[in-house]
Amino acid sequence: MKKLTRITLNPEVMGGKPCIRGLRVTVGMVVGLLASGHSIDDILKAYPYLEREDIYEALSYAAWRADEIEVSVTVG
Known part of the structure; x- marks a missing residue:
C-alpha cells in the first residue's frame, strides 16, 4: 500500500x-x-476545505483497517 500522507492521528x-x-x-x-449515498462531489461541496485526494485516502485507510481487524458479525 502506498504511504497515506493525508491521514493523521493526534490524541x-x-x-x-x-x-x-x-x-x-x-x-x-x-x-x-x-456509504449513506452521498457522492464525492456532494462531500466536497459540503466541506470545501477537503480535496478529492482526501476522500480517496480516507477510503484507502478504511480498506486497510478493515483488512487488518477481524470483526465478528452476527446476523439476525
Whole structure:
C-alpha cells in the first residue's frame, strides 16, 4: 500500500480518531457519508476545505483497517 500522507492521528484532535490532514473531519465520517449515498462531489461541496485526494485516502485507510481487524458479525 502506498504511504497515506493525508491521514493523521493526534490524541488532541477528535479524540485521536484518524482525521483528514489534521482537520476535525474523521475518516469514519467521510466513509459514512459515502456509504449513506452521498457522492464525492456532494462531500466536497459540503466541506470545501477537503480535496478529492482526501476522500480517496480516507477510503484507502478504511480498506486497510478493515483488512487488518477481524470483526465478528452476527446476523439476525
